[in-house]
Amino acid sequence: MxxxxxxxxxxxxxxxxxxxxxxxxxxxxxxxxxxxxxxRVFQLKEHVDRLYHxxxxxxxxxxxxxxxxxxxxxxxxxxxxxxxxxxxxxxxxGTGDLGLDMRKCKVPTVIVIADKIKLYSDxxxxxxxxxxxxxxxxxxxxxxxxxxxxxxxxxxxxxxxEASRSDCDEAILLNREGxxxxxxxxxxxxxxxxxxxxxxxxxxxxxxxxxxVAIKLAKEKLGLEVHETVFTVPELYRADEIFVTGxxxxxxxxxxxxxxxxxxxxxxxxxxxxxRAFREYTKSPESGAAVYEPVKV
Ligand code: PXG
Numbered sequence: 374m375x376x377x378x379x380x381x382x383x384x385x386x387x388x389x390x391x392x393x394x395x396x397x398x399x400x401x402x403x404x405x406x407x408x409x410x411x412x413r414v415f416q417l418k419e420h421v422d423r424l425y426h427x428x429x430x431x432x433x434x435x436x437x438x439x440x441x442x443x444x445x446x447x448x449x450x451x452x453x454x455x456x457x458x459x460x461x462x463x464x465x466x467g468t469g470d471l472g473l474d475m476r477k478c479k480v481p482t483v484i485v486i487a488d489k490i491k492l493y494s495d496x497x498x499x500x501x502x503x504x505x506x507x508x509x510x511x512x513x514x515x516x517x518x519x520x521x522x523x524x525x526x527x528x529x530x531x532x533x534x535e536a537s538r539s540d541c542d543e544a545i546l547l548n549r550e551g552x553x554x555x556x557x558x559x560x561x562x563x564x565x566x567x568x569x570x571x572x573x574x575x576x577x578x579x580x581x582x583x584x585x586v587a588i589k590l591a592k593e594k595l596g597l598e599v600h601e602t603v604f605t606v607p608e609l610y611r612a613d614e615i616f617v618t619g620x621x622x623x624x625x626x627x628x629x630x631x632x633x634x635x636x637x638x639x640x641x642x643x644x645x646x647x648x649r650a651f652r653e654y655t656k657s658p659e660s661g662a663a664v665y666e667p668v669k670v
Contacts, residue, residue, distance in 0.1 A: 375452045377398075377445055377485040382452055388484075395478050396465025401625045402524040403427035403482075404621045408490065409450055409458040409664060410655040415620075416582045417443060417662040423582065424462060427521045427550040428481075436480055443662070449487040450664045459621075466523070493622065499646065501506050501628030501640040502542040502617065504556070506606055507532035516662040519554070522579060522599025533557040541629075543617060545606075548577045552603050559619035562614035564643050566599075570608075573601035583618040585597040586654065587647060588648035595643065596651040603632075606631070624648045 376388035377520035380614070384387075396402035404427075405419055406428055408418045421439050428435050435442065442462070450458050463484040478621040512528045513518055528546070536544035545561060548554045553572055560581040569591050574580050591597045609615055615627035615635050626640025640648075656659050 374452065374486075375449070377449050377452075377483075378560065379483055379546060382449075382581050388486075390465065390482055390484070391468045393468045393470065394465050394482060395475070396463065396482065396524055398469075398471070398474065399466075400523065400525040400527075401431070401478075402463060402465035403431060403433065403522055404461065404524060406496065407446070407462065408620050409455065409460060409487075410454040410541055411507075412664045413655075413658075413661045414450065414460065414664060415655060415661040416586065417446065418631065419582045419585070420462075421446070423522060423580070424464065427574045428464060430518065430521045431474065431523060431625070433466065433481055435483065437483065442483070442485075444488050445483075445485055445639060446487075447662060447664050449485040453487045455487055455489065456664070457490050458487050459484040461488070481487075493625065495534065496627055497542075498640070501626040501635075501638075503540065503629040504543045504545055504617075504627050504632050505536050505539055505541045505558075506537050507544040507546050508531065508548060509535065511548050513549045513574075516581075519577050519579050520574060523617070529557040533619075534640045543627075545630075547606070552576055552605060553609065554578050556617050559617035559622050559625075560587075560620065562587065562616050564614040564616075564641065565608075565612050567643070569597050569599040569643075570604060571599070576603055579621075581618055583620055583623065586651065587618045587624055590650045590654060591647060594654075595646055597643070604613060609635075612636070614644050615649070616640070616644045623664040624651050 374385040379499040404422045405420045410644040420576040466481045468479045532544035545662045626644040
């Protein structure tokens with residue numbers, strides 16, 4: 374595997390950063406997780422835009438323009454001769470000393486890893502996810518905005534661990550006020566009476582790229598109304614269908630929540646239709662940038 378760091382490719386064993394990198398010392402950095410489907414990087418512009426947004430929020434100047442990083446991402450997929458891929462773009466504050474002061478870090482470190490994708494099995498899509506509400510609240514927007522995809526993931530990791538230890542696949546995090554925010558690595562939706570609901574960004578969530586595609590497909594391909602609404606856990610108990618969206622998960626139905634069976638315990642029919650529409654969309658030219666032909670950026 375060839376990994377791009379600050380201007381050149383390294384073999385996996387030589388792809389290293391300093392122990393003085395503030396990404397390691399403080400989680401001071403931002404990242405994106407992106408997928409490529411059959412030689413097309415899914416929603417590449419949206420992911421690159423979100424990365425530069427995250428960087429701006431944390432006062433970080435990525436040392437190259439978005440168009441150049443876009444070219445590097447495509448090059449990283451090509452260098453590894455991949456068509457289906459999981460791409461991780463990481464920008465750390467860079468190397469400094471043992472103090473918090475970001476001014477000691479002269480230049481951010483940019484890393485692009487294009488790896489083989491580890492897929493959820495077909496079985497998971499068929500049986501659906503088991504989910505629980507974590508006792509951990511989603512970190513508040515007035516503390517560290519969840520709209521920043523930062524290298525501080527302990528809030529999410531600890532919630533996911535809590536779910537795993539209770540035999541669940543994912544954890545829902547509520548916001549400070551007790552409204553449903555999102556899962557540890559996925560956004561959440563429910564459907565009731567053919568109306569789709571998902572929390573609005575101001576509840577304190579990452580505005581998922583997959584979330585936005587799911588909203589568009591639900592409206593345009595399934596003809597459903599989609600409402601960005603604030604809701605509590607009992608609303609989920611009376612949902613006809615629940616699903617989560619994320620780069621890794623794509624769209625997966627939720628069949629079990631906090632010891633309760635969701636509807637009839639199977640991924641719902643509209644969720645199943647939406648999964649089909651999503652898979653179809655990943656094949657279309659407008660879904661992302663082609664890796665193996667000249668790209669205009
Ligand atoms: N919420 C959170 C907190 C996330 O981290 C999503 C929602 C879904 O966003 P996208 O843009 O992917 O639809 C995420 C992103 C991984 C990995 O390695 C995935 C995420 C985060 C961290 C790691 O699979 N999900």
